[in-house]
Amino acid sequence: MKIGFDIDDTLINLREHAFHLYNKKLGKQIDIALFYQLKRVEIHELFGLDEDEGHVMWNSLMEEIYFTDCPVFEGAIDFIRKLEKEGHSIFYITSRPKTYCEKTRQWMKNRGFPVIDEHFYCGMKDHEKMEIIQKLNLDVYFDDKPAVLETLTDSNTKVYVKHQSYNGHVPFPRVYDWKNFKLE
Numbered sequence: 001m002k003i004g005f006d007i008d009d010t011l012i013n014l015r016e017h018a019f020h021l022y023n024k025k026l027g028k029q030i031d032i033a034l035f036y037q038l039k040r041v042e043i044h045e046l047f048g049l050d051e052d053e054g055h056v057m058w059n060s061l062m063e064e065i066y067f068t069d070c071p072v073f074e075g076a077i078d079f080i081r082k083l084e085k086e087g088h089s090i091f092y093i094t095s096r097p098k099t100y101c102e103k104t105r106q107w108m109k110n111r112g113f114p115v116i117d118e119h120f121y122c123g124m125k126d127h128e129k130m131e132i133i134q135k136l137n138l139d140v141y142f143d144d145k146p147a148v149l150e151t152l153t154d155s156n157t158k159v160y161v162k163h164q165s166y167n168g169h170v171p172f173p174r175v176y177d178w179k180n181f182k183l184e
């Protein structure tokens, strides 16, 4: 099968990593419990930042957020390696800017994810992900973001949502943790 993955907050714990960086940079000690209650993808409101300030903060820290020691969700690498061993083709589709594509691909390889260079797509806006998923004719696709998942409700692709505090309303089967997850 052809199996596709979003990266951030599907395979790696990026928002939480950014949350800790924000606390450090802003000299705050916002409780992590509040982070786990967030009902939206963006994290800036916890730090008293408005939309514009949040945007500026994220962009100014982007390289540090992306390319430091962001933890991979437990079991994610083993899960994908197993799929690859079983003969499936693995694709990655991320909204990360194209300028960071090569560096992201290398970061993923260094972490131990199996990556084929031509199967790695960057700079995908929410609706563009759906287009590439259709074009590639993926059998299965995993993502965490409601705005992406909502474009895939009529898709022929079997879609799974990686569970997060902000996507509980999305009506797809869920991955709670990669360690115990099995493809149906």
Ligand SMILES: [Mg+2]
Binding pocket: 006, 007, 008, 009, 010, 143, 144, 145
């Ligand atoms: Mg994501």
